[in-house]
Amino acid sequence: MPTAVVGKGLEGIIAANSGICWIDGEAGVLSYRGIDIHELADNSSFEETTYLLWNGVLPNRLELREFQAQLTSARVLDQRMIDMLRSFPASATPMEVLRTSVSALSFYDADEKDNSHDANVRKAYNLTAQIAMIVAIYDRLRKGKEIVPPDRSLSHAANFLWMLNGVKPSETAVKTMDMSLILHAEHEFNASTFAARVIAATLADIHSSITGALGALKGPLHGGANEGVMHLLLTIDKLGADPIEYVKGMLAAKQKISGFGHRVYRTEDPRATHLRRMSEQLGKDAGQPKWYEMSRAIELYVNKDKKLNANVDFYSASTYATLGIDIDLYTPIFAVSRISGWAAHVIEQMDDNRLIRPRAEYVGPAYPSHYIPIDERP
Amino acid sequence: MPTAVVGKGLEGIIAANSGICWIDGEAGVLSYRGIDIHELADNSSFEETTYLLWNGVLPNRLELREFQAQLTSARVLDQRMIDMLRSFPASATPMEVLRTSVSALSFYDADEKDNSHDANVRKAYNLTAQIAMIVAIYDRLRKGKEIVPPDRSLSHAANFLWMLNGVKPSETAVKTMDMSLILHAEHEFNASTFAARVIAATLADIHSSITGALGALKGPLHGGANEGVMHLLLTIDKLGADPIEYVKGMLAAKQKISGFGHRVYRTEDPRATHLRRMSEQLGKDAGQPKWYEMSRAIELYVNKDKKLNANVDFYSASTYATLGIDIDLYTPIFAVSRISGWAAHVIEQMDDNRLIRPRAEYVGPAYPSHYIPIDERP
Numbered sequence: 001m002p003t004a005v006v007g008k009g010l011e012g013i014i015a016a017n018s019g020i021c022w023i024d025g026e027a028g029v030l031s032y033r034g035i036d037i038h039e040l041a042d043n044s045s046f047e048e049t050t051y052l053l054w055n056g057v058l059p060n061r062l063e064l065r066e067f068q069a070q071l072t073s074a075r076v077l078d079q080r081m082i083d084m085l086r087s088f089p090a091s092a093t094p095m096e097v098l099r100t101s102v103s104a105l106s107f108y109d110a111d112e113k114d115n116s117h118d119a120n121v122r123k124a125y126n127l128t129a130q131i132a133m134i135v136a137i138y139d140r141l142r143k144g145k146e147i148v149p150p151d152r153s154l155s156h157a158a159n160f161l162w163m164l165n166g167v168k169p170s171e172t173a174v175k176t177m178d179m180s181l182i183l184h185a186e187h188e189f190n191a192s193t194f195a196a197r198v199i200a201a202t203l204a205d206i207h208s209s210i211t212g213a214l215g216a217l218k219g220p221l222h223g224g225a226n227e228g229v230m231h232l233l234l235t236i237d238k239l240g241a242d243p244i245e246y247v248k249g250m251l252a253a254k255q256k257i258s259g260f261g262h263r264v265y266r267t268e269d270p271r272a273t274h275l276r277r278m279s280e281q282l283g284k285d286a287g288q289p290k291w292y293e294m295s296r297a298i299e300l301y302v303n304k305d306k307k308l309n310a311n312v313d314f315y316s317a318s319t320y321a322t323l324g325i326d327i328d329l330y331t332p333i334f335a336v337s338r339i340s341g342w343a344a345h346v347i348e349q350m351d352d353n354r355l356i357r358p359r360a361e362y363v364g365p366a367y368p369s370h371y372i373p374i375d376e377r378p
Numbered sequence: 379m380p381t382a383v384v385g386k387g388l389e390g391i392i393a394a395n396s397g398i399c400w401i402d403g404e405a406g407v408l409s410y411r412g413i414d415i416h417e418l419a420d421n422s423s424f425e426e427t428t429y430l431l432w433n434g435v436l437p438n439r440l441e442l443r444e445f446q447a448q449l450t451s452a453r454v455l456d457q458r459m460i461d462m463l464r465s466f467p468a469s470a471t472p473m474e475v476l477r478t479s480v481s482a483l484s485f486y487d488a489d490e491k492d493n494s495h496d497a498n499v500r501k502a503y504n505l506t507a508q509i510a511m512i513v514a515i516y517d518r519l520r521k522g523k524e525i526v527p528p529d530r531s532l533s534h535a536a537n538f539l540w541m542l543n544g545v546k547p548s549e550t551a552v553k554t555m556d557m558s559l560i561l562h563a564e565h566e567f568n569a570s571t572f573a574a575r576v577i578a579a580t581l582a583d584i585h586s587s588i589t590g591a592l593g594a595l596k597g598p599l600h601g602g603a604n605e606g607v608m609h610l611l612l613t614i615d616k617l618g619a620d621p622i623e624y625v626k627g628m629l630a631a632k633q634k635i636s637g638f639g640h641r642v643y644r645t646e647d648p649r650a651t652h653l654r655r656m657s658e659q660l661g662k663d664a665g666q667p668k669w670y671e672m673s674r675a676i677e678l679y680v681n682k683d684k685k686l687n688a689n690v691d692f693y694s695a696s697t698y699a700t701l702g703i704d705i706d707l708y709t710p711i712f713a714v715s716r717i718s719g720w721a722a723h724v725i726e727q728m729d730d731n732r733l734i735r736p737r738a739e740y741v742g743p744a745y746p747s748h749y750i751p752i753d754e755r756p
Contacts (some may be wrong), residue, residue, distance in 0.1 A: 008394055009579070010736035016386055019742030034743030056743070060755045080465065087462065092485045099589060100485075103478040107470045189738050190743050195576045197588055201387070202569045202597025211477060212573055212590030219580025221733050263735045355599050357641045358388035360567050364397030365412030365434070371421050378440045 006203065011263065015356070016197070018055060020344050021188040028267030032186050033057070041274045046181040046337070048158050049072060049130065053186055053344040068155075074129035075150035075159065077137070078108040082147070085138050094138060094332045099214040102127065106207035115205060115350055123206045124343035131339050132156065135332040157181055160336060164227045164325075172285055173323055176278050180316060183271040184334050186341030188264075192216035192223065196342045200349040201356040209346045214335055220258075223331040223338075228258030229317035230327045233294055243297045251306065259314030260302050266308045275315035281300035282322040291318035389641065393734070398431060399566040406645030410564050419652045421533050424534050424559040424715070425449060428506065431722040432499065446533075452507035452538065453528035455515070456486040460525070463516050472710045473518060473602075477592040479512045480505065484585035493581060493728055501584045502721035504599055506650035509717050510534065513710040535559055538714060542703075550663055551701055554656050558694060561649040562712050564719030566642075570594035570601065574720045578727040579734040587724045592713055595685070598636075601709040601716075603642070606636030607695035608705045611672055621675045629684065637692030638680050646687045653693035660700040669696035 022031045030037040033052050040049055051059045051067045059067055060163075084104060088097055106112045110124060111119040111152055137147050140163075148163045157178035161169035187193070196213040200206070217223035236246050246256060276296075283289035295318045299310045320330050400409045408415040411430050418427055428435045429445045437445055455690055462482060466475055487504060489497040515525050518541075526541045535556035539547035544605045547555075565571070574591040578584070595601035614624050625635060654674075661667035673696045677688045698708050 010388075010391075013388075015388055015736035016738060017741045018738035019740070021738070022742060022745050023742040024745075030743065031467050031745045033748075034745045034747030035749055036746055039749035043751075048752075058750060058752070058755055061752055064752065080467065084462065085464065087458065088482075089458065089485050096481070096484050096490075096585075099586065100478060100481040103474070103481050103589065103593075104466075106474050107467050110456060112474075129590075135616035144383065189736050191576055191733060191735055193582045194734065195573055198569055198573045198576060199590060199594040199597070202593075202594045202602075204593050204597035204602075207474075207591025208477065208596050211481065212577060212593045215481075215582050215586025215590045216577040216580045216588050217582075219449045219577070219582035222580040222582075224580075224582075228579040244706045263648060264737075265735060272413075345487055350683070354387040355569060355641060356387050356572065357569055358391045358393035358572060359642075360394060360396035360399070360565050361392045362397070362400040363395045367400050367402075367409045367412045368408065368414055369409075369412030370414055371417035372436060373421075374436070374439055374442065375425075377436055 006205070013372075014217070015189060016349075017195065018188070018345070018348060019056065020341070020348060021186050023188050025262075025264040026266050028265060028270050030187070030270045036251065037183065037270050038273070040182055041179055044182055046178050046185070046340070049182045049185055050340040053340055054124065054347065070125045071129055071156060072150075072152040074125045075152060076131060077130060077133055081105065081108065081134075082137065085134070085141055089137075090142060094135060094328050095214065097138050098134055098332050098335060099211055099218070102131065102214055103137075103211040104208060105130055106197075106205065109207065112205060112207065113165065115203060117347060117351055119349060120206055120343075120347045124339075124347065125207065127210055127343065128156075128339050132160045132336045133163060135329065135336055136160060139164060139326065140166070149194070170196040173274060173350055176282060176319060176323060179274060179278060179358065180319065181337040181340075183274055183312065184316075184337035186338070186344065190222065191219070192338065193342055193345050197345050197349045198356045200346045201353055203353065204344050206343065210339065210342055213338075213342045217331060217335055217338065223334040225258045225311070226313035226317045226330040226334070227327050228232070229295075229314055230330065231316065231320055232258060233291055233321070236294060237290070243294045244301045247298050247301055251302075257298070257302055257308075259311055259317065260306070260308040262309070262311045265309065265311070269311040271312040272310045272315055275312065275319055279315045281320040282319060286322055288322060291321050294318075391537060393567060393572065394727075395724070396566070396726060397434065398726060399564050401566050401642055403640075403642040405650050406643060408565070408648045415561065415648050416651070418560055419557055422560055424556050424718070427560045427563055428718040431718055432502065432725065448503045448538075449507055449534060450528075450530040452503045453511060455511055455529060459483065459512075459513065461511070463519055466516075468520060468640045470593070472513060472594065472706050473517050473596040476509065476512055476710050476713060477589055477596065479516075480509065480585060480592060481589040483508055487585065490583060490585065493583060495725060495729055498584055498721075498725045502717075502725065505584070505588055505721065506534075506717050507660070510538045510662035510714045511541060513707065514538060514716055517542060517704065517707060518544070544642050550660065554660060554697060554701060557652060557656060558697065558711070559715040559718075561652055561690065562694075564722065568600065569597070570716065571720055571723050574728045575723050576734045578724045579731055580726070581731065584721065584724050587686065588717065588720055591716075591720045595709060595713055595716065601712040603636045603689070604691035604695045604698070604708045604712070605705050607673075607692055608699055608708065610636060611669055611695065613621065614672060615668070621672045622679045625676050625679055626683075629680075635676070635680055635686075637689055637695065638684070638686040638731070640687070640689045643687065643689070647689040649690040650688045650693055653690065653697055654688070655683060657696040657700065660697060664700055667698045667701055672696075712742070
């Protein structure tokens with residue numbers, strides 16, 4: 001029977017044990033398996049970070065090489081998946097396409113019916129490689145461009161940019177994408193990860209879980225926020241408006257500014273620190289500091305006036321814009337990274353499972369109301 | 379910051395307010411909008427029950443006629459959806475197909491980007507009609523049969539059986555299916571509904587929510603349980619074993635018997651009462667009482683020996699088997715019904731939304747562990 005009434009949104013409620021991610025929202029600390037995100041952002045790679053998330057410890061050189069080999073050899077898509085991508089209507093958005101495609105990937109995964117730990121890890125390799133490929137391939141298809149075959153000599157970040165653009169990416173672009181993938185890889189029980197765990201806890205399968213997670217990530221209160229940031233920057237730019245005056249007007253009209261505030265952090269989002277620096281550096285290198293400068297002005301104003309801090313989404317917008325990436329790929333790229341954390345959580349959930357099934361506080365018509373014959377109803 | 383540590387699975391935790399369903403697990407009461415499930419099962423139809431779930435009150439005659447008209451006019455599938463269904467490999471299971479297809483339906487829904495109450499209701503009509511059609515159409519396609527066009531003169535239950543079998547269903551079959559759809563329509567914050575709400579709460583969209591719900595329903599700890607029951611009955615039948623002796627052996631080997639026990643009910647699941655009666659009646663009518671009798675023997679034994687009660691899944695197995703429905707359609711048929719409750723919950727969540735974002739109790743490596751250069755790792 002229900003024992004605890006809590007506020008809406010399960011705020012502050014601990015839903016399960018997890019050994020993957022530790023966040024101290026008051027102190028602004030984010031860590032994966034105990035290692036601070038700042039140390040990982042400065043030193044690690046997406047592949048190494050993913051190994052850490054899945055295995056709990058950093059790999060030695062041999063283990064990392066083996067892990068990279070597994071990931072690169074998973075860069076395969078069944079031809080029927082490509083045919084399906086070609087059949088989607090031009091109006092289909094990349095997140096709808098990714099959600100649908102990941103669901104369909106289970107058709108072609110030999111381990112679909114196997115929820116053992118080892119099978120889940122094999123499926124996680126596949127999904128990590130395939131999600132990046134699908135995002136890149138669909139973007140090329142919708143632009144009428146040729147599909148770029150994967151290059152197994154490239155890192156995950158570099159291969160993604162290669163398959164997306166069809167040109168070998170610059171070192172700066174690879175470094176930026178790789179760091180962004182590290183920063184977005186994992187964030188405890190955010191809505192998409194929690195959705196993945198609720199689904200996994202019925203012992204469905206990892207494809208069901210990740211499909212559900214993609215649905216949650218699509219929402220503007222979750223992964224969709226960086227697209228909102230970029231639309232704001234573009235609007236200000238188009239109007240030739242002063243960013244601060246424009247945002248002041250929005251706040252006066254009680255409009256929400258995307259990319260600020262966070263359910264968990266009471267300080268600056270530690271990921272924003274790195275994305276701000278990347279955004280600034282990229283802008284300088286590209287001789288296009290506009291998006292960074294506009295973002296920085298807005299951040300300083302909102303921070304001072306509303307005491308709200310920029311979150312992970314705020315500077316990923318200007319970063320991706322400067323890399324020349326389409327706005328509606330920002331959230332799919334979040335997924336290219338977050339599959340790493342989602343998979344870690346699905347594996348952890350299934351390794352020691354219990355159905356996740358809370359209760360509702362009933363606020364409807366009193367019981368028993370009665371069934372009234374249709375002709376006696378008002 | 380986290381304020382409450384709770385057991386695994388959010389058991390007994392109230393996650394949100396809801397006015398849709400009231401359950402008293404101790405007393406064995408299930409009610410939709412305050413009306414007892416027994417009164418609805420005996421008097422209502424799936425259409426009327428769905429109106430009740432979405433609108434909070436029973437419809438008058440005019441409102442019901444209008445509602446039925448909306449539902450029947452939504453019996454349309456874009457030709458590209460049919461082409462996609464044809465393209466799926468023969469090995470694709472109906473639940474994988476349904477999950478993938480519902481995700482793809484958003485491509486063709488004019489309201490995809492509109493999360494207003496009215497647009498959500500329009501999309502709910504579409505999804506309710508389309509899910510039943512997809513289950514029926516895919517089953518015919520995989521058997522190499524012609525697609526049966528929808529018949530708008532038929533009720534939801536009758537049209538589903540018509541599109542599935544290509545013959546006009548008997549009155550008993552329609553009544554059985556209709557009652558089964560009423561019984562499965564809604565059940566508060568079960569795992570699939572909760573997954574749908576977690577996804578809806580990011581303000582993604584109803585297609586994302588229902589896709590996630592389908593993923594959760596697929597799990598053997600949720601909708602997949604009635605398939606487990608039927609596989610057990612078939613195994614016993616094939617071996618010519620005594621059902622009680624067989625189940626006794628399973629229990630001695632600490633194996634779980636599908637279809638018994640429930641997170642919420644401490645009594646008989648009130649839905650089982652009706653399904654037991656339907657299973658018995660159908661068996662008699664069809665001169666095929668085998669599945670019912672076997673089920674009843676198992677139920678009496680498990681109830682006496684383990685003090686476990688049959689749940690909704692236990693007698694839906696023998697009921698569907700006697701209707702001649704393939705085992706791997708049992709869970710999809712659960713979805714044909716539950717879309718009704720899922721939609722009610724997504725609409726309720728979006729009408730008064732707050733992001734659902736709990737916390738984890740961290741049990742991983744102590745923070746701060748440090749990033750160790752690769753050549754210094756063990």
